[in-house]
Amino acid sequence: xxxxxxxxxxxxxxxxxxxxxxxxxxxxxxxxxxxxxxxxxxxxxxxxxxxxxxxxxxxxxxxxxxxxxxxxxxxxxxxxxxxxxxxxxxxxxxxxxxxxxxxxxxxxxxxxxxxxxxxxxxxxxxxxxxxxxxxxxxxxxxxxxxxxxxxxxxxxxxxxxxxxxxxxxxxxxxxxxxxxxxxxxxxxxxxxxxxxxxxxxxxxxxxxxxxxxxxxxxxxxxxxxxxxxxxxxxxxxxxxxxxxxxxxxxxxxxxxxxxxxxxxxxxxxxx
Ligand code: WAQ
Ligand code: MG
Numbered sequence: 001x002x003x004x005x006x007x008x009x010x011x012x013x014x015x016x017x018x019x020x021x022x023x024x025x026x027x028x029x030x031x032x033x034x035x036x037x038x039x040x041x042x043x044x045x046x047x048x049x050x051x052x053x054x055x056x057x058x059x060x061x062x063x064x065x066x067x068x069x070x071x072x073x074x075x076x077x078x079x080x081x082x083x084x085x086x087x088x089x090x091x092x093x094x095x096x097x098x099x100x101x102x103x104x105x106x107x108x109x110x111x112x113x114x115x116x117x118x119x120x121x122x123x124x125x126x127x128x129x130x131x132x133x134x135x136x137x138x139x140x141x142x143x144x145x146x147x148x149x150x151x152x153x154x155x156x157x158x159x160x161x162x163x164x165x166x167x168x169x170x171x172x173x174x175x176x177x178x179x180x181x182x183x184x185x186x187x188x189x190x191x192x193x194x195x196x197x198x199x200x201x202x203x204x205x206x207x208x209x210x211x212x213x214x215x216x217x218x219x220x221x222x223x224x225x226x227x228x229x230x231x232x233x234x235x236x237x238x239x240x241x242x243x244x245x246x247x248x249x250x251x252x253x254x255x256x257x258x259x260x261x262x263x264x265x266x267x268x269x270x271x
Contacts, residue, residue: 005026006057007024008035008054008056009022009053009057009144010039011053013050019047020041022041023144025059030150062248064249065247065248066149066251066253067251068254069156070210071210072160072163072255073209073211073261074163074165074212074214075211075266076261077263080218082263083201083216086266087190087202088101090188090203090266091188091229094203094208095187095231096127096229097130099129104229107123107225107227108190108227110223118194121226122189122225123227124227126229131232135241140225140226142244142245143179144246146248146250147175147250148171152251165212170200170212173210178249181204181205183228184243185231185239186228187205187231188208189203189228190203190229191204194223194225196219196221199218199219200212200216201217
């Protein structure tokens with residue numbers, strides 16, 4: 001067996017509309033199992049897909065960069081306006097201007113694509129001015145080629161479960177946020193789900209970790225998205241986009257994980 005690694009990606013759609021997707025980085029002897037899991041996942045949706053694409057791509061001689069996961073703090077804020085305000089404060093602490101943080105929240109509430117809906121990928125925003133820098137505002141930037149190492153995956157699952165955060169969305173969002181936080185020129189990220197039944201989201205940065213809020217939108221609301229705030233003075237957009245889209249990252253170490261944190265404890269501990 002070679003020690004070559006593969007990127008395995010799944011995309012399921014119905015009448016041309018995306019319904020689910022997933023990706024992993026794994027050794028050849030894991031691919032069969034992962035493809036089976038992906039198919040099960042594609043069919044485990046309210047809408048049955050009429051097209052499922054699974055792509056298996058060798059990383060060749062490219063060695064993934066290994067990163068430690070961000071620490072997780074889940075903050076007990078049961079109301080949306082207070083959740084937004086606290087997320088804005090976390091972003092400001094990371095170096096985002098209040099104006100840019102507020103603009104980002106407004107765009108995610110409204111649907112950030114020019115057509116009014118959700119974007120498939122993320123916005124890239126100047127952390128000072130709030131200007132949007134992504135080349136395609138309808139699609140945005142899609143982060144790809146990241147995963148937990150086998151060993152870290154087993155450990156992070158236990159750690160998240162024991163904090164009451166067993167949903168696969170948390171596991172996947174934490175991996176994505178870890179890759180994003182380590183991007184060149186990155187200041188912070190803001191995200192909440194576009195799944196109508198999933199109200200949680202987070203603000204994250206390399207220094208502050210993954211700060212999770214259980215309610216950033218109303219149950220039943222299908223609007224969501226992601227914003228990557230960058231330092232425009234130092235960022236090179238080509239390098240940034242290549243890193244986010246194609247440079248492989250394996251998360252090989254887990255971080256601390258705390259839940260049920262009160263808002264005053266969060267900001268107290270960040271002073
Ligand atoms: N790269 C960039 N942006 C993406 C990607 C990606 N790979 N995948 C999704 N997005 C953008 C896109 O605009 C989606 O509409 C939006 O993010 C939300 O995607 O419990 O489930 O997959 O701690 O719905 C966060 C809280 C959940 C998890 C995030 O995102 C927790 C989530 P979703
Ligand atoms: Mg979604």
